[in-house]
Amino acid sequence: xxxxxxxxxxxxxxxxxxxxxxxxxxxxxxxxxxxxxxxxxxxxxxxxxxxxxxxxxxxxxxxxxxxxxxxxxxxxxxxxxxxxxxxxxxxxxxxxxxxxxxxxxxxxxxxxxxxxxxxxxxxxxxxxxxxxxxxxxxxxxxxxxxxxxxxxxxxxxxxxxxxxxxxxxxxxxxxxxxxxxxxxxxxxxxxxxxxxxxxxxxxxxxxxxxxxxxxxxxxxxxxxxxxxxxxxxxxxxxxxxxxxxxxxxxxxxxxxxxxxxxxxxx
Amino acid sequence: xxxxxxxxxxxxxxxxxxxxxxxxxxxxxxxxxxxxxxxxxxxxxxxxxxxxxxxxxxxxxxxxxxxxxxxxxxxxxxxxxxxxxxxxxxxxxxxxxxxxxxxxxxxxxxxxxxxxxxxxxxxxxxxxxxxxxxxxxxxxxxxxxxxxxxxxxxxxxxxxxxxxxxxxxxxxxxxxxxxxxxxxxxxxxxxxxxxxxxxxxxxxxxxxxxxxxxxxxxxxxxxxxxxxxxxxxxxxxxxxxxxxxxxxxxxxxxxxxxxxxxxxxxxxxxxxxxxxxxxxxxxxxxxxxxxxxxxxxxxxxxxxxxxxxxxxxxxxxxxxxxxxxxxxxxxxxxxxxxxxxxxxxxxxxxxxxxxxxxxxxxxxxxxxxxxxxxxxxxxxxxxxxxxxxxxxxxxxxxxxxxxxxxxxxxxxxxxxxxxx
Numbered sequence: 001x002x003x004x005x006x007x008x009x010x011x012x013x014x015x016x017x018x019x020x021x022x023x024x025x026x027x028x029x030x031x032x033x034x035x036x037x038x039x040x041x042x043x044x045x046x047x048x049x050x051x052x053x054x055x056x057x058x059x060x061x062x063x064x065x066x067x068x069x070x071x072x073x074x075x076x077x078x079x080x081x082x083x084x085x086x087x088x089x090x091x092x093x094x095x096x097x098x099x100x101x102x103x104x105x106x107x108x109x110x111x112x113x114x115x116x117x118x119x120x121x122x123x124x125x126x127x128x129x130x131x132x133x134x135x136x137x138x139x140x141x142x143x144x145x146x147x148x149x150x151x152x153x154x155x156x157x158x159x160x161x162x163x164x165x166x167x168x169x170x171x172x173x174x175x176x177x178x179x180x181x182x183x184x185x186x187x188x189x190x191x192x193x194x195x196x197x198x199x200x201x202x203x204x205x206x207x208x209x210x211x212x213x214x215x216x217x218x219x220x221x222x223x224x225x226x227x228x229x230x231x232x233x234x235x236x237x238x239x240x241x242x243x244x245x246x247x248x249x250x251x252x253x254x255x256x257x258x259x260x261x262x263x264x265x266x
Numbered sequence: 267x268x269x270x271x272x273x274x275x276x277x278x279x280x281x282x283x284x285x286x287x288x289x290x291x292x293x294x295x296x297x298x299x300x301x302x303x304x305x306x307x308x309x310x311x312x313x314x315x316x317x318x319x320x321x322x323x324x325x326x327x328x329x330x331x332x333x334x335x336x337x338x339x340x341x342x343x344x345x346x347x348x349x350x351x352x353x354x355x356x357x358x359x360x361x362x363x364x365x366x367x368x369x370x371x372x373x374x375x376x377x378x379x380x381x382x383x384x385x386x387x388x389x390x391x392x393x394x395x396x397x398x399x400x401x402x403x404x405x406x407x408x409x410x411x412x413x414x415x416x417x418x419x420x421x422x423x424x425x426x427x428x429x430x431x432x433x434x435x436x437x438x439x440x441x442x443x444x445x446x447x448x449x450x451x452x453x454x455x456x457x458x459x460x461x462x463x464x465x466x467x468x469x470x471x472x473x474x475x476x477x478x479x480x481x482x483x484x485x486x487x488x489x490x491x492x493x494x495x496x497x498x499x500x501x502x503x504x505x506x507x508x509x510x511x512x513x514x515x516x517x518x519x520x521x522x523x524x525x526x527x528x529x530x531x532x533x534x535x536x537x538x539x540x541x542x543x544x545x546x547x548x549x550x551x552x553x554x555x556x557x558x559x560x561x562x563x564x565x566x567x568x569x570x571x572x573x574x575x576x577x578x579x580x581x582x583x584x585x586x587x588x589x590x591x592x593x594x595x596x597x598x599x600x601x602x603x604x605x606x607x608x609x610x611x612x613x614x615x616x617x618x619x620x621x622x623x624x625x626x627x628x629x630x631x632x633x634x635x636x637x638x639x640x641x642x643x644x645x646x647x648x649x650x651x652x653x654x655x656x657x658x659x660x661x662x663x664x665x666x667x668x669x670x671x672x673x674x675x676x677x678x679x680x681x682x683x684x685x686x
Contacts, residue, residue: 145277153277153280
């Protein structure tokens with residue numbers, strides 16, 4: 001059974017502006033965010049058949065809810081994120097403690113190497129892709145490649161609203177990829193095209209990518225994605241997936257959606 | 267030209283990161299040389315590239331480095347060079363940096379500086395204001411001169427191949443008596459044409475020198491005269507193909523002996539047999555030229571009417587005659603202090619774009635010692651040991667041609683239009 005790490009949004013809110021989505025004036029509706037998060041976890045557990053591990057929320061760390069940025073895991077080894085923005089660095093020790101307490105070998109990166117976890121490192125079984133330039137450093141991917149013995153192709157993110165790889169790039173099952181090419185520079189687009197066959201690529205339309213259509217969680221043939229993305233939903237259906245559109249607009253205020261709220265543990 | 271070396275590691279090929287970095291350099295009017303490239307054996311293995319980034323100004327270089335660093339290009343750690351004062355005149359600090367004849371830079375106050383007048387087996391002297399670095403032979407160093415010591419903050423560039431696709435494009439000290447001579451002589455001739463054009467441009471229109479230099483350096487031994495290469499060499503000089511001559515006492519003495527007596531070391535050049543009392547001819551020649559006071563005066567007074575030295579005087583070729591312990595006389599203008607001779611040779615080198623070393627071991631090696639590696643060099647000798655020895659002494663850029671001096675000179679002159 002696939003497992004995910006999540007963190008209840010008890011302390012989620014807008015307390016700083018660290019990406020183009022966040023406005024201090026655009027306050028989070030606490031009740032709505034709780035309801036949306038509960039809906040997400042219910043779909044994952046009941047519809048997609050996932051097992052969820054819940055972290056304890058921490059006051060003063062509103063973005064701890066975005067567990068995708070905890071780090072990256074593979075073969076029992078967790079490399080903990082090193083956040084670019086000081087506002088999020090307080091999360092690092094909590095993520096490190098959780099992984100340590102749950103039996104993972106924990107690796108901390110050099111403090112000069114920014115790396116924001118599974119938000120910037122995604123892939124398939126044989127190849128991983130690393131987003132860089134906005135949050136993570138390309139040098140971190142080099143280190144991770146050594147740690148895990150994996151090929152990691154760095155992809156430059158060039159649009160500030162798509163500041164993490166998982167905002168515009170979502171590997172699906174069976175080697176398929178949902179992504180938004182304009183978020184990448186031309187070299188990265190060519191590198192993706194070279195390694196993922198055109199028939200395997202699903203291009204999210206601009207308007208839906210801007211609603212974080214690609215910030216989706218894929219569990220087998222289930223795909224949980226933000227609502228308001230009808231074309232993407234239809235394309236997924238055509239390919240045999242079961243889409244689960246969910247209203248997650250409270251989290252979009254902070255620049256996150258379904259994928260940002262989860263971290264695959266296996 | 268400002269240069270900095272960067273390394274790029276990771277999965278840089280399939281991700282097109284390497285292509286992106288190289289494009290970024292070119293798009294900002296820079297240039298690059300990939301000094302080292304290691305490609306991962308499997309997809310999981312990382313690759314790495316060491317790239318020398320060049321730009322026409324430090325500002326442009328800084329802009330390029332700023333642009334490529336976010337893509338993982340790491341500037342190689344560099345520290346300033348260490349300097350120590352020379353303890354006394356003619357003595358270097360114990361740990362002095364000994365040069366090669368390859369282009370060399372030192373880092374001073376965070377800036378890379380080219381070492382001027384690079385040659386092998388000397389030291390680097392630094393003057394701080396304005397910052398400059400220049401080679402200095404051991405004997406010329408003064409107490410208190412700042413000398414580069416150790417290897418920190420010193421970098422040496424690999425040999426840049428000439429752009430021309432000729433025999434010199436693969437500078438390597440191959441020596442073979444079985445290689446066809448014709449193609450190589452044609453390449454030498456082609457380069458001499460280019461340099462003569464450059465020389466004429468520089469001396470008539472004052473245009474800045476470009477391409478392969480403005481001077482051809484000819485270094486010769488007396489076998490040229492004995493073997494019958496005198497006419498061809500004189501023609502090359504008369505035709506403006508040679509601009510600097512290095513030789514010893516003997517080449518000049520036997521050349522002028524031929525002019526005065528028709529012999530070379532007593533052998534009749536036409537009859538090919540010893541002439542009675544011919545062994546005295548070179549001594550009598552030297553004596554007469556000493557009486558004239560100088561080579562120039564010997565020619566201008568009409569004493570010496572033809573030959574290599576006469577052509578050099580007529581064409582204002584820069585001559586450096588370096589003496590040795592076995593010299594008779596010697597002739598006037600022969601520099602008998604070897605240090606002064608080295609200094610005179612060095613002074614004649616700027617602008618040299620081709621060095622042709624023919625039938626002399628001593629002068630060929632002495633010249634190789636003070637030539638930068640970037641100067642295409644051809645060493646011609648009937649004895650394969652000579653070009654081999656030259657390359658063994660470090661002048662690895664020289665191309666060896668095993669053949670008789672006179673045959674070489676005749677073929678070369680014919681390739682350049684001599685109709686004999």
